[in-house]
Amino acid sequence: MFDCIAVVGATGAVGTIIRELLEARKFPCKKIKFVASGRSAGKMLPFAGREIAVEELRGPVFDEVDLAISSTPDEVARDFIPDAVRRGCVVIDESGYWRMDPDVPLVIPEVNPQAIGRHRGIIASPNCSTTQMVQALKPLHNAARVRRVVVSTYQAVSGAGLAGTRDLTGGTRAALDGEPYQYECFAHPIALNCIPQIGSPKHQGYTSEEMKMVFETQKILEDDSILICPTCVRVPVGNCHGESILVETERKVTAAEARRLFEATPGLAVLDDLDNNLYPMPINCQRRDETFIGRIREDISCPNGLAFWCVSDNLRKGAATNAVQIAELLVRGRGEGRGK
Amino acid sequence: MFDCIAVVGATGAVGTIIRELLEARKFPCKKIKFVASGRSAGKMLPFAGREIAVEELRGPVFDEVDLAISSTPDEVARDFIPDAVRRGCVVIDESGYWRMDPDVPLVIPEVNPQAIGRHRGIIASPNCSTTQMVQALKPLHNAARVRRVVVSTYQAVSGAGLAGTRDLTGGTRAALDGEPYQYECFAHPIALNCIPQIGSPKHQGYTSEEMKMVFETQKILEDDSILICPTCVRVPVGNCHGESILVETERKVTAAEARRLFEATPGLAVLDDLDNNLYPMPINCQRRDETFIGRIREDISCPNGLAFWCVSDNLRKGAATNAVQIAELLVRGRGEGRGK
Numbered sequence: 001m002f003d004c005i006a007v008v009g010a011t012g013a014v015g016t017i018i019r020e021l022l023e024a025r026k027f028p029c030k031k032i033k034f035v036a037s038g039r040s041a042g043k044m045l046p047f048a049g050r051e052i053a054v055e056e057l058r059g060p061v062f063d064e065v066d067l068a069i070s071s072t073p074d075e076v077a078r079d080f081i082p083d084a085v086r087r088g089c090v091v092i093d094e095s096g097y098w099r100m101d102p103d104v105p106l107v108i109p110e111v112n113p114q115a116i117g118r119h120r121g122i123i124a125s126p127n128c129s130t131t132q133m134v135q136a137l138k139p140l141h142n143a144a145r146v147r148r149v150v151v152s153t154y155q156a157v158s159g160a161g162l163a164g165t166r167d168l169t170g171g172t173r174a175a176l177d178g179e180p181y182q183y184e185c186f187a188h189p190i191a192l193n194c195i196p197q198i199g200s201p202k203h204q205g206y207t208s209e210e211m212k213m214v215f216e217t218q219k220i221l222e223d224d225s226i227l228i229c230p231t232c233v234r235v236p237v238g239n240c241h242g243e244s245i246l247v248e249t250e251r252k253v254t255a256a257e258a259r260r261l262f263e264a265t266p267g268l269a270v271l272d273d274l275d276n277n278l279y280p281m282p283i284n285c286q287r288r289d290e291t292f293i294g295r296i297r298e299d300i301s302c303p304n305g306l307a308f309w310c311v312s313d314n315l316r317k318g319a320a321t322n323a324v325q326i327a328e329l330l331v332r333g334r335g336e337g338r339g340k
Numbered sequence: 341m342f343d344c345i346a347v348v349g350a351t352g353a354v355g356t357i358i359r360e361l362l363e364a365r366k367f368p369c370k371k372i373k374f375v376a377s378g379r380s381a382g383k384m385l386p387f388a389g390r391e392i393a394v395e396e397l398r399g400p401v402f403d404e405v406d407l408a409i410s411s412t413p414d415e416v417a418r419d420f421i422p423d424a425v426r427r428g429c430v431v432i433d434e435s436g437y438w439r440m441d442p443d444v445p446l447v448i449p450e451v452n453p454q455a456i457g458r459h460r461g462i463i464a465s466p467n468c469s470t471t472q473m474v475q476a477l478k479p480l481h482n483a484a485r486v487r488r489v490v491v492s493t494y495q496a497v498s499g500a501g502l503a504g505t506r507d508l509t510g511g512t513r514a515a516l517d518g519e520p521y522q523y524e525c526f527a528h529p530i531a532l533n534c535i536p537q538i539g540s541p542k543h544q545g546y547t548s549e550e551m552k553m554v555f556e557t558q559k560i561l562e563d564d565s566i567l568i569c570p571t572c573v574r575v576p577v578g579n580c581h582g583e584s585i586l587v588e589t590e591r592k593v594t595a596a597e598a599r600r601l602f603e604a605t606p607g608l609a610v611l612d613d614l615d616n617n618l619y620p621m622p623i624n625c626q627r628r629d630e631t632f633i634g635r636i637r638e639d640i641s642c643p644n645g646l647a648f649w650c651v652s653d654n655l656r657k658g659a660a661t662n663a664v665q666i667a668e669l670l671v672r673g674r675g676e677g678r679g680k
Contacts, residue, residue, distance in 0.1 A: 148641045152492035152584035154534045154573065168532075169516060176513055187617040192508075194494045194575060194582045194622060196635050196649045201614045205595060205637030214640070227641035231584040231649065233494065235534060236576050242534045244492035244571040244584075255545060274541045277527040282534055295536050297545030300554070301488045301567035309536045309571065 001028035001331055006061065006089075008070035008080075010034035010045060010054060013162045014094055015071050017320035022069075023048050025324065028331060035061055035068075037076075062089040067330065069323045070094060085121030090330065092123050092323050096208075099124040099216060106219050109325040110267040111138045115220075116329055123326055128318025129153050129209065129232060130216040132291040133243055135268055135317075136310050139261040141221055144249035144304075149228040151213065154235045154242035155198060156282060159314050160185050168238055186234070195234040207232060240282035241314045246299055246307045253306050255296050262293045267317070272296050280311035288313055289321045341368035341671055346401065346429075348410035348420075350374035350385060350394060353502045354434055355411050357660035362409075363388050365664065368671060375401055375408075377416075402429040407670065409663045410434060425461030430670065432463050432663050436548075439464040439556060446559050449665040450607040451478045455560075456669055463666055468658025469493050469549065469572060470556040472631040473583055475608055475657075476650050479601040481561055484589035484644075489568045491553065494575045494582035495538060496622060499654050500525050508578055526574070535574040547572060580622035581658065583650045592644045595636050602633045607657070612636050620651035628653055629661045 007022070009015040015036070022032065034045050034054045041056035055061050057076070062068065062084040069092045070077060077095035084091055098104045105115040106124045108131055116123060126134065137146050157164035163185040171191035174181035181189070188195050199208030206214075210230040218224045235242075247253075253261070262268050269290040271280045279294030291312040299305025312318055347362070349355040355376070362372065374385050374394045381396035395401050397416070402408065402424040409432045410417060417435035424431055438444045444462045445455040448471055456463060466474065477486050497504035503525040511531035514521035521529070528535050539548030546554075550570040558564045575582075587593075593601070602608050609630040611620045619634030631652040639645025652658055 150490045150586050150641065152571075154494070154575065172512060173516055176509060188621060189623060192576065192578050192622070194577060196582070196584075196619050196621070197614065197617060204640065205614060205635065206640065207614070229586055229639045229641035229645065229647055231492075231635070231647060233582070233584065233649075235494065236532065237534060238532050242536065242573070244536075244573065246490050246569055274537065274545065274547070277537060279536050281528060281536070282532070283529060295545065295571070299569045300544065300546065301490065301569035305569065307569055307571060309573075 001334070002066040003029065004031040004033065004065050005029045006033040006035050006065045006068040008035045008057060008068050009072040011036045011040045011043065012071055013158055013165070014315055014319040017315050018069050018071065018324060019045065019047060021320055021324045027324065027327065033061065033065060059083045059087065062087040065089045067327060068092070069327055071319065081122055090119070090121055090123070092125060092326050094125050094319055094323055096127060096212065098122050099126065100219065106216060107326050108134060108220060108322060109329050110265070111135060112220050113329055116326065116333065125319065125323045125326060126216045126220060127209070127212040128159055128314035129155060129241055129243065130213050131318050131322055132241065132310055132312035133213065133245060134217050134220050135291045136245065136262065136293055136308070137217065137221065137247065139265045140247055140249055140253060140258065140306070143261055144251045144253045146226050146247055146249055148248040149226065150246040151228065152231045152244045153233055154237070155232060156237040156239045156241055156314055157190060157234065158239040159241065165238060168236060172236065190234060190236050192236055196231065198232040198234055206230070237282045239313060239315060240285045240311055241318065242282065243310045245310055246305055248302060248305050250304070252304045255298050255306070258296050258306050258308070262296070267291060268293055270294070279309060282311060285311045285313055287316065289316050291317055341674070342406040343369065344371040344373065344405050345369045346373040346375050346405045346408040348375045348397060348408050349412040351376045351380045351383065352411055353498055353505070354655055354659040357655050358409050358411065358664060359385065359387060361660055361664045367664065367667065373401065373405060399423045399427065402427040405429045407667060408432070409667055411659065421462055430459070430461055430463070432465060432666050434465050434659055434663055436467060436552065438462050439466065440559065446556060447666050448474060448560060448662060449669050450605070451475060452560050453669055456666065456673065465659065465663045465666060466556045466560060467549070467552040468499055468654035469495060469581055469583065470553050471658050471662055472581065472650055472652035473553065473585060474557050474560050475631045476585065476602065476633055476648070477557065477561065477587065479605045480587055480589055480593060480598065480646070483601055484591045484593045486566050486587055486589055488588040489566065490586040491568065492571045492584045493573055494577070495572060496577040496579045496581055496654055497530060497574065498579040499581065505578060508576060512576065530574060530576050532576055536571065538572040538574055546570070577622045579653060579655060580625045580651055581654045582622065585650055586639055586645055586647045588642060588645050590644070593646050595638050595646070598636050598646050598648070602636070607631060608633055610634070619649060622651060625651045625653055627656065629656050631657055
């Protein structure tokens with residue numbers, strides 16, 4: 001176990017769930033610190049029946065911290081993490097900043113736990129839209145080698161943080177009442193609308209969010225030959241991302257085989273009975289740690305294609321749960337390393 | 341011109357817009373009748389400064405009608421149309437019932453106006469999700485032959501009629517207030533949710549809505565070799581369907597060529613400047629008759645692939661506008677036939 005751990009960005013949308021999960025899963029540590037920007041310093045947050053004061057994010061905080069789980073904007077992660085590592089802290093980072101660094105393992109514990117051993121102080125957790133897709137791709141890749149993926153996302157506003165949730169709620173009320181609303185974090189109104197842009201223009205007409213799905217998937221599966229064409233769309237849903245995924249594999253995977261593969265994969269749950277209107281939706285995947293798969297069917301446009309629909313709670317497995325699972329992997333690694 | 345035309349289903353979501361368009365476009369006819377179920381009979385509806393009483397849908401209504409534009413449930417279309425045709429009426433049908441009948445042309449005026457000549461009393465207007473996709477496919481097919489399409493839809497509730505709109509509005513208010521709501525027309529709550537099922541299970545795990553996109557596209561483009569893998573998803577948007585489309589063509593179409601082709605195609609409008617956050621969205625395509633294309637980019641997973649995003653007002657070009665345009669084609673055909 002670790003003597004002292006820290007949650008960085010403890011007051012944010014993901015940080016809040018990290019705190020809940022650490023408490024609920026009884027994460028083994030002697031001391032826990034909550035860290036955030038100066039704006040939140042001093043704020044009292046509950047943990048395991050106590051109240052803990054939020055500390056401001058500054059280097060010396062990490063002198064006694066062994067392990068930090070951090071969910072901050074990219075620029076914050078860029079600035080504080082190298083210093084925290086120099087002070088002896090291992091950082092599990094939710095931000096996008098370090099993910100593609102060759103010295104930083106990008107880890108989904110059910111998919112590539114082996115990668116964690118290569119860390120040099122930083123371990124990155126993938127982008128939410130990547131994680132759920134890669135969880136579903138992994139068993140197909142093992143069984144039949146994934147060659148190509150076409151994915152269209154239906155992404156919830158919680159991926160944009162607490163301001164995203166405020167915008168959806170406030171904007172939708174205003175839209176229903178015919179009143180104006182000043183959006184905080186979207187370029188266009190999200191109420192009763194779909195916005196086919198997440199992130200900024202990045203590569204040949206694809207956005208940064210879309211290219212994350214390409215590069216992170218190739219890194220996690222350690223296979224640059226997997227080709228991916230993503231379209232990322234924000235939809236007026238509070239929480240849980242949907243993804244319409246089409247996979248082409250080297251040999252044909254039938255719908256029945258795919259279902260068996262998904263059912264046998266830890267972290268995945270199959271909800272698939274179209275005759276009884278059963279499939280994953282944001283409303284039935286909320287506050288769940290699994291990634292849910294439904295609408296499994298063979299592609300009628302390509303012999304080796306398989307189509308399915310996938311929903312996961314982007315704040316949970318897409319962020320907080322995955323980071324806490326990485327921390328638990330580290331605990332087990334330390335335990336084994338020390339012969340406990 | 342026609343002496344007497346009728347709008348059947350005149351009180352519905354699509355019928356209302358058909359009435360507006362006939363008035364706004366000054367459709368040439370001496371007399372117009374509004375027809376609906378017995379429930380609406382006698383209701384007064386405005387038209388060109390007058391009020392017209394709704395007549396109940398019964399056979400004799402069509403004795404003096406030359407042309408009917410009809411938007412009703414499939415079963416209603418099945419039952420009344422053959423009799424109306426026997427009474428000498430040509431029917432432009434928005435329902436799904438007659439579309440795949442070999443004797444019934446399925447027409448998008450900008451795409452296959454020539455098909456209209458083969459009609460034997462019934463002309464069908466395609467499903468909303470098909471129409472906007474086929475409009476975009478047509479210039480690509482002409483230039484480079486479309487071989488395969490992968491499409492994921494983001495469909496608005498107005499496609500489910502007035503009850504769909506009531507459900508979205510009422511359900512969303514209730515969800516924001518934490519109150520219960522009894523849905524009229526969706527199997528699951530649509531408020532702040534995505535439902536990956538439209539229509540009923542139809543073929544190998546695909547829904548009826550998805551198979552419409554396959555069969556109708558092949559019929560309209562008169563090419564059964566075009567393969568299509570559709571995923572149809574209902575999203576909490578009031579009106580205007582979005583579609584994430586990936587097309588594979590026989591030869592490569594660059595993004596620049598695709599843009600030129602789209603720009604040169606009547607009925608299409610290109611809104612595509614990602615650097616300036618410009619692309620089609622439900623909120624900027626409302627009450628427009630064009631189909632809008634954006635996010636045009638080359639597929640980074642396939643040499644001959646092209647990806648784009650497409651939005652159209654499903655009540656307008658997806659339904660009412662297309663039907664009225666078919667009626668206008670018929671008027672021109674009669675004019676030419678009679679040497680006027």
